[in-house]
Amino acid sequence: MAVGSERKVNITPIEGIRLAAVESQIRYANRLDLVLVEIAPDSTTAGVFTQNAFCAAPVRIARQRVEQCASRYFLINTGNANAGTGPEGELAAMACCDGLAEIARTSSQQILPFSTGVIGESLPFDKILAALPALYETLSADAWESAAQGILTTDTRPKLASASFTANGSQASISGFAKGSGMIRPNMATLLAYVFTDAQIEKPLLEKILDRAVKNSFNRITVDGDTSTNDCCMLVATGKGSLVITDSDSEAATQFQSELNAVFEQLATDLIRDAEGASKFITIEVSEGASEQECLAVAYTVAESPLVKTAFFASDPNWGRILAAIGRAGLSDLDIESVTVALGDTLLVSKGSVDAAYSESAGQAEMDKDEIRVRINLGRGKVSERVWTSDLSSEYVRINADYRS
Amino acid sequence: MAVGSERKVNITPIEGIRLAAVESQIRYANRLDLVLVEIAPDSTTAGVFTQNAFCAAPVRIARQRVEQCASRYFLINTGNANAGTGPEGELAAMACCDGLAEIARTSSQQILPFSTGVIGESLPFDKILAALPALYETLSADAWESAAQGILTTDTRPKLASASFTANGSQASISGFAKGSGMIRPNMATLLAYVFTDAQIEKPLLEKILDRAVKNSFNRITVDGDTSTNDCCMLVATGKGSLVITDSDSEAATQFQSELNAVFEQLATDLIRDAEGASKFITIEVSEGASEQECLAVAYTVAESPLVKTAFFASDPNWGRILAAIGRAGLSDLDIESVTVALGDTLLVSKGSVDAAYSESAGQAEMDKDEIRVRINLGRGKVSERVWTSDLSSEYVRINADYRS
Numbered sequence: 001m002a003v004g005s006e007r008k009v010n011i012t013p014i015e016g017i018r019l020a021a022v023e024s025q026i027r028y029a030n031r032l033d034l035v036l037v038e039i040a041p042d043s044t045t046a047g048v049f050t051q052n053a054f055c056a057a058p059v060r061i062a063r064q065r066v067e068q069c070a071s072r073y074f075l076i077n078t079g080n081a082n083a084g085t086g087p088e089g090e091l092a093a094m095a096c097c098d099g100l101a102e103i104a105r106t107s108s109q110q111i112l113p114f115s116t117g118v119i120g121e122s123l124p125f126d127k128i129l130a131a132l133p134a135l136y137e138t139l140s141a142d143a144w145e146s147a148a149q150g151i152l153t154t155d156t157r158p159k160l161a162s163a164s165f166t167a168n169g170s171q172a173s174i175s176g177f178a179k180g181s182g183m184i185r186p187n188m189a190t191l192l193a194y195v196f197t198d199a200q201i202e203k204p205l206l207e208k209i210l211d212r213a214v215k216n217s218f219n220r221i222t223v224d225g226d227t228s229t230n231d232c233c234m235l236v237a238t239g240k241g242s243l244v245i246t247d248s249d250s251e252a253a254t255q256f257q258s259e260l261n262a263v264f265e266q267l268a269t270d271l272i273r274d275a276e277g278a279s280k281f282i283t284i285e286v287s288e289g290a291s292e293q294e295c296l297a298v299a300y301t302v303a304e305s306p307l308v309k310t311a312f313f314a315s316d317p318n319w320g321r322i323l324a325a326i327g328r329a330g331l332s333d334l335d336i337e338s339v340t341v342a343l344g345d346t347l348l349v350s351k352g353s354v355d356a357a358y359s360e361s362a363g364q365a366e367m368d369k370d371e372i373r374v375r376i377n378l379g380r381g382k383v384s385e386r387v388w389t390s391d392l393s394s395e396y397v398r399i400n401a402d403y404r405s
Numbered sequence: 406m407a408v409g410s411e412r413k414v415n416i417t418p419i420e421g422i423r424l425a426a427v428e429s430q431i432r433y434a435n436r437l438d439l440v441l442v443e444i445a446p447d448s449t450t451a452g453v454f455t456q457n458a459f460c461a462a463p464v465r466i467a468r469q470r471v472e473q474c475a476s477r478y479f480l481i482n483t484g485n486a487n488a489g490t491g492p493e494g495e496l497a498a499m500a501c502c503d504g505l506a507e508i509a510r511t512s513s514q515q516i517l518p519f520s521t522g523v524i525g526e527s528l529p530f531d532k533i534l535a536a537l538p539a540l541y542e543t544l545s546a547d548a549w550e551s552a553a554q555g556i557l558t559t560d561t562r563p564k565l566a567s568a569s570f571t572a573n574g575s576q577a578s579i580s581g582f583a584k585g586s587g588m589i590r591p592n593m594a595t596l597l598a599y600v601f602t603d604a605q606i607e608k609p610l611l612e613k614i615l616d617r618a619v620k621n622s623f624n625r626i627t628v629d630g631d632t633s634t635n636d637c638c639m640l641v642a643t644g645k646g647s648l649v650i651t652d653s654d655s656e657a658a659t660q661f662q663s664e665l666n667a668v669f670e671q672l673a674t675d676l677i678r679d680a681e682g683a684s685k686f687i688t689i690e691v692s693e694g695a696s697e698q699e700c701l702a703v704a705y706t707v708a709e710s711p712l713v714k715t716a717f718f719a720s721d722p723n724w725g726r727i728l729a730a731i732g733r734a735g736l737s738d739l740d741i742e743s744v745t746v747a748l749g750d751t752l753l754v755s756k757g758s759v760d761a762a763y764s765e766s767a768g769q770a771e772m773d774k775d776e777i778r779v780r781i782n783l784g785r786g787k788v789s790e791r792v793w794t795s796d797l798s799s800e801y802v803r804i805n806a807d808y809r810s
Binding site: 051052053054055081083084085086088089118119120182183224225226227228229304305306307310311313314316318319320321323324325326327328331334336349351352353354392393394396397398400401402 | 456457458459460486488489490491493494523524525587588590629630631632633634709710711712715716718719721723724725726728729730731732733736739741754756757758759797798799801802803805806807
């Protein structure tokens with residue numbers, strides 16, 4: 001299942017970036033499962049990584065290497081997360097990087113490994129090593145779609161986004177892809193997302209720009225509240241285009257940030273539309289809260305409540321479950337009299353109970369939609385937040401009871 | 406679905422307590438849905454109530470009245486939670502109490518109302534008022550089973566527990582019943598639980614004893630993390646027996662507490678065995694934590710992870726999901742090298758990755774059981790905690806997508 005039909009995207013290639021994907025049979029046959037991204041010298045790279053204490057071996061390596069020197073390659077496999085694998089897992093990931101370093105005649109330190117798939121099984125690094133020569137041979141500037149395809153696990157379709165624009169008189173482009181379907185509640189990072197631009201941006205500024213873009217995109221989505229051990233989001237600036245951004249307060253930086261945010265939001269919402277078992281795309285908007293923290297507490301409590309999520313699956317305007325979730329979100333001194341809840345433009349709850357003008361048929365009409373907006377006004381402050389989520393369907397249970405991920 | 410077969414319980418009647426249950430057709434026909442408990446004068450009553458900000462009208466009334474004077478009646482309906490119903494909801498609940506007060510020739514203040522069922526619909530108090538005379542007429546000392554039956558909603562079987570013992574040379578009994586199947590993660594309270602004793606205990610001490618009993622029973626269970634708007638747990642001491650407890654440090658008090666804890670644990674674990682869609686009964690034990698708070702954070706994060714719960718449903722020893730849940734539980738400076746995870750007596754994880762002696766067949770044998778113990782040792786302190794939970798099955802989704810509760 002997935003919400004809506006697949007979005008057709010015209011990807012603008014990014015000068016300085018080449019990509020390739022092959023079938024290496026890590027877990028399944030006849031499936032692109034190994035992806036290589038080549039980054040031109042003198043590019044800058046910024047990354048954010050999962051906060052899960054049991055982060056995977058490749059995450060520990062990539063996090064360290066991105067700090068130490070300029071990255072030249074991303075090597076990404078699916079089918080095996082190489083997480084919970086201890087010191088052996090790190091050796092396996094490094095062996096893959098070493099193999100590639102030899103072929104590409106570069107330092108292993110400049111290669112960042114990424115893995116996604118089943119946790120706790122040994123990485124079959126021999127299969128990866130065997131596939132590397134063919135992978136390296138087929139690097140091309142246009143292989144965006146097969147790269148996006150090659151990082152998928154339970155996803156039913158690739159997620160790509162692209163933007164071209166002029167800032168400060170210079171032309172620039174941003175293109176990227178992401179994956180993620182379950183075990184999704186990123187914490188300061190996301191599942192796997194790779195975004196590239198031809199603009200020239202120094203690393204400290206690139207990191208700042210990445211953090212801002214992640215905050216309102218990948219860090220505002222949840223499928224099941226389960227933060228993965230393997231979340232990574234990488235942003236690369238090749239500097240091969242004419243746009244140069246040096247000052248974070250400049251108009252060009254502001255415009256670049258805005259274009260990048262749009263690309264990130266597109267990818268993040270694509271993830272939710274293709275969440276495991278998803279039949280609904282749900283936006284939870286919380287307004288007039290006293291702080292970002294309390295708005296997010298309410299939004300995530302509603303977004304992750306199994307009872308709210310099953311009501312969405314059933315298209316049941318069961319607003320009592322939304323109310324119960326708000327009520328247990330841990331807000332101190334919540335005055336229920338000042339809370340309003342609406343589905344789209346239909347007011348459900350005012351002054352703590354059902355609104356006088358509410359009709360079940362109006363609620364039903366909102367719930368029958370594929371894309372639903374839940375609007376919660378706390379009436380006690382000036383802060384707003386927004387989180388995207390999916391419903392909890394029998395298909396989600398089937399996928400996660402059948403599939404060892 | 407439910408885990409294991411129904412437990413046969415011999416209930417010892419409690420002197421000073423009479424009960425009755427009738428069909429009043431609040432939501433469904435041919436179903437006991439209205440229960441009355443009569444409490445002899447001079448009994449003491451203690452209660453704990455949901456912390457949900459959107460607590461139901463009857464909860465607001467019962468919480469106030471139990472403080473103000475001696476309770477004489479509990480009036481409990483299912484089929485309608487009378488929650489999210491605003492001031493009208495309180496008027497409806499009070500109308501029911503007023504009707505009973507007239508029949509029973511007592512003050513309405515001495516009647517505590519309780520409701521469970523669908524949230525956000527008006528309480529059909531006319532149906533309740535119409536049923537009250539027959540309900541009052543049939544009060545009997547032996548109607549425990551029909552009372553336990555009459556408070557159920559999606560539960561598939563009644564939950565009763567009873568204990569008789571001698572303390573300080575005096576005979577005493579404790580009997581009680583509870584309900585709850587979904588929207589279960591009690592917060593300082595439980596779904597509906599009513600426990601009675603013939604011991605004589607003053608109210609302040611009774612409250613203290615109740616808090617202790619609730620802490621390690623109803624406040625250590627979760628089905629879906631959803632704290633209900635209607636949770637209430639009531640403990641009544643009629644004082645009609647020979648046991649008198651006055652000193653909380655006495656041997657008699659200690660023994661009474663221990664017997665009461667056993668009754669509460671029996672009822673709490675019965676709730677989990679009969680949780681919505683449950684096919685597994687799971688105990689999460691966290692040991693060697695630095696604090697109660699961090700042990701509970703780990704236990705509840707594992708217990709409420711949709712991915713862990715679906716793995717239990719599938720009987721899949723997918724320990725990677727348990728590890729990922731521990732890793733996102735928010736513990737600062739967690740050294741994954743000191744964490745061990747076992748299923749029953751089978752060690753899964755040591756030093757942050759799979760144990761050398763672990764075999765998939767040993768893990769599978771543990772997961773195939775109906776009752777599973779997950780033992781997590783954090784290796785960084787001296788505190789232990791234990792939480793009970795159920796799995797997440799397609800049946801849970803079916804129940805909550807089909808049933809408006």
